[in-house]
Amino acid sequence: MKSALDAAGPKLLLSLARRGDTEELLAYADVRLAARDELVRAFESCRSMLLEHRAAIEEIATKLLRIGRIDGVSAAGVIRACRGVKEAP
Numbered sequence: 001m002k003s004a005l006d007a008a009g010p011k012l013l014l015s016l017a018r019r020g021d022t023e024e025l026l027a028y029a030d031v032r033l034a035a036r037d038e039l040v041r042a043f044e045s046c047r048s049m050l051l052e053h054r055a056a057i058e059e060i061a062t063k064l065l066r067i068g069r070i071d072g073v074s075a076a077g078v079i080r081a082c083r084g085v086k087e088a089p
Helices: 019-025 029-052 054-067 072-083
Strands: 002-005 012-015
Touching (some): 054 072
Antiparallel strands (some): 002 012
16 A cells, blocks of 8 residues: 545555555554545545445345356346346337
């Protein structure tokens, strides 16, 4: 991880850096807090997307367990069906 100052203000942002820098950067409480905040936001975003698309995910998982594979066109069809989007004629 590597810390950097946001151009819009003093908010501390994190980005990827050399593996060897992580321990040193995490010695600073403000960097640890920024890392935690970023991870919490990422967790909340992922959780929200998974919950929003849960029906499609479960249907695709069921097909994978039953058949062993699913192509992108079929997966997209499941997603559209779960969203209530009609297929083009």
